[in-house]
Amino acid sequence: xxxxxxxxxxxxxQGITGRDGAFHTQQMVEYxxxxxxxxxxxxxxxxxxxxxxxxxVADAVEATKANASVIYVPAVFAADAxxxxxxxxxxxxxxxxxGLPVRDTLGAFHHVLRLRGANNPLGRPRxxxxxxxxxxxxxxxxxGILPGHICTPGPVGVVSKxxxxxxxVVNQLTDKGLGQTTCLGIGGDPVIGTNFIDxxxxxxxxxKTEAIVLMGEIGGSDEDEAAQxxxxxxxxxxxxxxxGQTAPPGKRMGHAGAIISGGTGTAAEKIxxxxxxxxxxxxxxSEIPSLIGELLDRRRARRKNGNGRGKAASKKPGxxxxxxxxxKTPNPPKSSKKTAGRKPAPKPSAKPAxxxxxxxxxxxxxx
Numbered sequence: 090x091x092x093x094x095x096x097x098x099x100x101x102x103q104g105i106t107g108r109d110g111a112f113h114t115q116q117m118v119e120y121x122x123x124x125x126x127x128x129x130x131x132x133x134x135x136x137x138x139x140x141x142x143x144x145x146v147a148d149a150v151e152a153t154k155a156n157a158s159v160i161y162v163p164a165v166f167a168a169d170a171x172x173x174x175x176x177x178x179x180x181x182x183x184x185x186x187x188g189l190p191v192r193d194t195l196g197a198f199h200h201v202l203r204l205r206g207a208n209n210p211l212g213r214p215r216x217x218x219x220x221x222x223x224x225x226x227x228x229x230x231x232x233g234i235l236p237g238h239i240c241t242p243g244p245v246g247v248v249s250k251x252x253x254x255x256x257x258v259v260n261q262l263t264d265k266g267l268g269q270t271t272c273l274g275i276g277g278d279p280v281i282g283t284n285f286i287d288x289x290x291x292x293x294x295x296x297k298t299e300a301i302v303l304m305g306e307i308g309g310s311d312e313d314e315a316a317q318x319x320x321x322x323x324x325x326x327x328x329x330x331x332x333g334q335t336a337p338p339g340k341r342m343g344h345a346g347a348i349i350s351g352g353t354g355t356a357a358e359k360i361x362x363x364x365x366x367x368x369x370x371x372x373x374x375s376e377i378p379s380l381i382g383e384l385l386d387r388r389r390a391r392r393k394n395g396n397g398r399g400k401a402a403s404k405k406p407g408x409x410x411x412x413x414x415x416x417k418t419p420n421p422p423k424s425s426k427k428t429a430g431r432k433p434a435p436k437p438s439a440k441p442a443x444x445x446x447x448x449x450x451x452x453x454x455x456x
């Protein structure tokens with residue numbers, strides 16, 4: 090299994106006739122994604138890499154039964170594209186476009202949230218992005234710009250704010266024989282449709298995901314909130330990494346949300362938050378495969394001995410997972426029945442110390 094996309098994903102590409110839309114449509118088709126339609130207003134009837142183009146998302150959905158969308162339109166039109174996809178009834182909307190004004194993103198986010206319901210974290214529609222690389226379920230479907238050749242099917246779920254950092258870590262996981270269920274790039278803007286808690290909820294519910302890699306960065310409080318969510322709700326092993334450990338305060342590093350402001354959002358704070366709940370934090374990305382491999386081996390050993398899944402399943406909802414063994418306090422020694430009624434024996438009195446002999450005064454002889 091996987092999260093969000095699989096072999097049944099039927100994709101419509103918004104902005105398919107543009108340079109980026111056409112290029113990545115070809116990449117997705119070659120990977121095996123079922124790209125059933127494209128949308129560019131005024132260009133209905135054309136074809137791009139064999140994919141029919143429609144005038145609107147509603148027309149594309151009606152004709153092809155598409156259930157997901159990926160957006161490559163310019164930033165000035167991207168928020169409208171999100172609204173259009175949501176109104177057409179698509180279950181998943183992935184916005185690759187960067188540079189959206191925060192106010193535009195807020196409007197699109199709340200529109201999608203109203204359609205899904207605020208208290209329905211696993212419901213649809215689901216917005217991913219903007220300013221994200223998309224997602225890939227290895228061997229099944231790819232939506233976005235992630236390179237497919239570095240991914241392989243396996244038990245590790247990957248979620249990251251950074252696109253290129255996702256590629257680097259996924260490639261290292263694959264080289265170490267650790268495949269992935271789904272690799273999800275959520276984007277680094279201040280307002281995004283899917284955050285770490287959403288992704289952790291999805292991976293925790295996926296039976297094929299055995300471990301999770303979470304890659305955050307400086308700025309904001311998403312990582313701190315994710316750490317508390319892991320402590321309360323995630324039973325699967327998690328390894329974290331925080332980018333921007335050497336970033337100076339007040340300077341934006343790459344993403345619009347990657348900025349330390351007011352002395353908060355530092356890498357040190359986020360690392361401490363993860364470590365406080367028992368989540369190992371890699372110092373550098375290349376440490377992630379060994380850390381996640383070790384946790385996977387431990388989890389599988391516990392399950393083999395009958396101690397892994399049973400304990401997690403028997404816990405009450407919302408109870409924090411046991412991440413570290415705490416030492417038991419030894420019980421005080423029990424008194425026997427024979428000595429219970431007796432009075433304590435008096436302690437032997439110590440003999441008084443002997444007084445030292447007084448030294449005789451020396452008489453000084455006169456010559």
